[in-house]
Amino acid sequence: MQQRCTMAAKACGAILAASLCARAAAAAEPNARTFFMENCQQCHQVRGVDNTGNIGPALSDMKARFPDRKALFAIVFDETKRNPQTVMPPFGRNLILTSQEINTIIDFLYSR
Amino acid sequence: MRRAVLLGLAMFTLAAPQILTATCHAADSINPQADFKAFRKYFTERFTNVPLNDFVNGPYSMDAGLRKQWLEIDAFPPYQFALDKGKEMFNTPFKNGKTYGDCFPNKGIGVRQDYPYFDTKSGEVITLDVALNQCREANGEKPFDYSKDDMAALTAYMAYTSRGKRFDIKIPDDPRALAAYEKGEEYFYTRRGQLNFSCASCHVQNPGGHLRTEVLAPALGIVAAMPIYRSEWGGMGTISRRFTSCNSQVRATPLKPEDELYRDVEYYLSYMSNGLPISGPGARP
Numbered sequence: 001m002q003q004r005c006t007m008a009a010k011a012c013g014a015i016l017a018a019s020l021c022a023r024a025a026a027a028a029e030p031n032a033r034t035f036f037m038e039n040c041q042q043c044h045q046v047r048g049v050d051n052t053g054n055i056g057p058a059l060s061d062m063k064a065r066f067p068d069r070k071a072l073f074a075i076v077f078d079e080t081k082r083n084p085q086t087v088m089p090p091f092g093r094n095l096i097l098t099s100q101e102i103n104t105i106i107d108f109l110y111s112r
Numbered sequence: 113m114r115r116a117v118l119l120g121l122a123m124f125t126l127a128a129p130q131i132l133t134a135t136c137h138a139a140d141s142i143n144p145q146a147d148f149k150a151f152r153k154y155f156t157e158r159f160t161n162v163p164l165n166d167f168v169n170g171p172y173s174m175d176a177g178l179r180k181q182w183l184e185i186d187a188f189p190p191y192q193f194a195l196d197k198g199k200e201m202f203n204t205p206f207k208n209g210k211t212y213g214d215c216f217p218n219k220g221i222g223v224r225q226d227y228p229y230f231d232t233k234s235g236e237v238i239t240l241d242v243a244l245n246q247c248r249e250a251n252g253e254k255p256f257d258y259s260k261d262d263m264a265a266l267t268a269y270m271a272y273t274s275r276g277k278r279f280d281i282k283i284p285d286d287p288r289a290l291a292a293y294e295k296g297e298e299y300f301y302t303r304r305g306q307l308n309f310s311c312a313s314c315h316v317q318n319p320g321g322h323l324r325t326e327v328l329a330p331a332l333g334i335v336a337a338m339p340i341y342r343s344e345w346g347g348m349g350t351i352s353r354r355f356t357s358c359n360s361q362v363r364a365t366p367l368k369p370e371d372e373l374y375r376d377v378e379y380y381l382s383y384m385s386n387g388l389p390i391s392g393p394g395a396r397p
Contacts (some may be wrong), residue, residue, distance in 0.1 A: 042324040053322040080308070087317055089307040096306060 032108035035101060039091065047112045056088060062109040069106065076102050142294050144283055144383060151384045155332040159320070168336035168391040170329035174320035178327055182395065191268055191341040191393040194261070194348045198269030201262070206251040212266070215247035224267075224274035224390050228379045229282065230289040237292050237375040240267055241350060258369035259356065264339040264348035271339070271392030279336070279390070281383040293383065296376030300331075305364030311377070314358075326397075333385045335378060337394030344397065351378060 036046065043055040066072040075082065077092030077099075091097040097105070156164065162173050172179040189195075202212050202220065213219035217226075227240035238246070244266055245255035256262045283289050303310045312331065314323070319330035338351045349357075352369030355377070359366035367374050 051325050053324045053326075055318050055321045055323060085317075087309060087313040089309075094306050094308060 032104045035105050036108055059109055072106055142290050144293055167330055167333035168388050170337055171327035175327045190395050194265045194268045198265035201266055202269050206253050208251055210251050212247055221273045224271045225277040225279050230284055232286055235288045237379045239375050239378055242370055258352040264350045267339050268393035271390055274390045276389045278387050279382055279385045281386055292376045293380055296380030299373055299377050305362035307362040309362040333388045335381050337391045340394040340396050342396045
């Protein structure tokens with residue numbers, strides 16, 4: 001993991017990869033907000049986070065809109081299942097995030 | 113199957129149904145003219161308030177706020193240093209007394225819009241950057257690194273003398289030329305990398321969208337402003353630098369700069385931009 005990130009970080013210096021690569025450093029202090037900023041901020045607005053992108057819809061009222069946690073997990077795990085054309089990366093399927101990390105992000109979203 | 117998916121899928125989310133049908137009709141044969149029409153239609157219908165010639169200004173064509181900042185910066189363009197250096201390099205003879213101008217039609221002035229071209233002798237797409245290195249090697253000089261400043265300076269000067277000239281990319285009647293075009297098109301629409309993006313995911317599906325704070329450029333006219341000065345890079349970038357960094361962003365393994373396949377992609381994108389003016393060198397946030 002450490003190894004993979006260092007190599008990717010060298011290769012990229014770019015928005016998506018660079019932010020994802022910052023994870024190794026952040027791992028010492030797992031923090032849902034940091035996970036969100038590293039993986040989702042480039043595309044989604046959420047209350048309390050600055051400099052977000054707008055490629056995807058704003059993630060607000062999550063509890064009301066996604067009462068079924070499994071459904072929300074499935075979207076983050078692999079949104080191409082629901083929408084083959086989506087640009088949202090398949091975080092679970094492509095091993096970008098572990099299930100535990102996805103769940104940490106979901107807790108964060110439910111708190112918004 | 114494949115041809116039906118390319119443009120069709122990438123445009124699916126927002127495309128009008130007739131584009132899908134148009135591209136599906138082309139399903140069996142390679143038809144660059146039909147692709148060109150569908151591509152142009154997609155962008156002009158989606159961005160009805162962007163004048164056609166403005167697409168060559170990349171992110172600035174999509175965002176009024178950015179555009180304002182750009183017009184202010186452009187009074188003192190950050191690529192000026194590269195431009196001056198490129199002009200001097202261009203006019204300085206090689207050790208054998210010849211110059212770059214001797215390698216190009218019209219002495220290399222105002223010719224950017226004709227690149228890349230398909231070279232029927234070698235059977236490959238030749239970009240301006242490759243033609244410059246071929247010129248150097250033919251005159252006993254070492255080739256430049258395709259991603260670095262010397263190449264950026266030379267191409268900046270050659271783009272500058274061609275500003276306003278319109279892309280005029282030809283696909284000669286040669287099956288290899290069509291194959292190169294098709295390979296480029298396919299690469300552009302194929303998803304790759306751990307993050308699972310195609311070039312089109314960003315530049316066809318989401319132009320004008322904000323990826324964090326960056327505004328995505330539209331694929332129409334996307335190479336017209338190259339090379340570019342980017343504040344984020346603190347310097348100039350060639351087409352190779354841009355393509356490889358776009359690949360790395362999605363955690364895909366970039367190709368070698370000016371790899372044959374990248375040249376095919378540039379051929380495809382430039383053909384799609386036929387009729388649009390050269391705007392390079394560009395400046396980006």
